[in-house]
Amino acid sequence: MTTTPDPSPKPSAFVSRRQFIQLGLYSLGAAWLGTWLQSRWFPSASTTQEAVPVSFPLAELPVGGTRAVTYGGVSVLVLRTPESLRAFSLVCTHLGCTVQWQADKKEFYCPCHDGRFDEFGDVLAGPPPIPLEQFPVTVEGETVIVGEI
Ligand code: FES
Incomplete structure (x- = not known):
C-alpha cells in the first residue's frame, strides 16, 4: 500500500x-x-483652559515677597520687586517637577535634576530647555490680578 x-x-x-x-x-x-x-x-491640564484670573490685595504682597496662587490649574508664584510684579509657573520646563523659589539666591531651583532659573524665569543651569512659563500680572488700584483679563 x-x-x-x-x-x-x-x-x-x-x-x-x-x-x-x-x-x-x-x-x-x-x-x-x-x-x-x-x-x-x-x-492634559494647561493654562489655556479654565484660566480664570486670580486676584488678591496688593498689601498682601510686600516688596521682596512672594505669593503663591493657582492659575488655570497651575501653581504660580508671584514675585514682587521694587521694579515690578512677575508671575511664573512652578512647573519645571524639563520634566515637570515643581521648582522652589530660593529667596536668598533669587533663583528658582528644581530638585529633580538641579535645574536653576533666575528671577526672570530664564534658565541658569541644568537640563531645562526653555524658561519658566510667565503669566501676565496687572495692578488695578490696590488689587493684583494674575492672568489674562
Ligand atoms: S525636571 Fe526640573 S531639572 Fe529636570
Whole structure:
C-alpha cells in the first residue's frame, strides 16, 4: 500500500513573516490612533483652559515677597520687586517637577535634576530647555490680578 504525498502546504502553527510585519504595523497604527484620540478627548491640564484670573490685595504682597496662587490649574508664584510684579509657573520646563523659589539666591531651583532659573524665569543651569512659563500680572488700584483679563 502506497500513500501519495499531499501537494497542498500544511498550515503552520506560526504566523508568516509577512503576517508578523502586518500585525506589527497594525499594532503601531492602533497605538498611535489611541494616543491621538486620547489627546483630543482628554487634553492634559494647561493654562489655556479654565484660566480664570486670580486676584488678591496688593498689601498682601510686600516688596521682596512672594505669593503663591493657582492659575488655570497651575501653581504660580508671584514675585514682587521694587521694579515690578512677575508671575511664573512652578512647573519645571524639563520634566515637570515643581521648582522652589530660593529667596536668598533669587533663583528658582528644581530638585529633580538641579535645574536653576533666575528671577526672570530664564534658565541658569541644568537640563531645562526653555524658561519658566510667565503669566501676565496687572495692578488695578490696590488689587493684583494674575492672568489674562
Ligand atoms: S525636571 Fe526640573 S531639572 Fe529636570
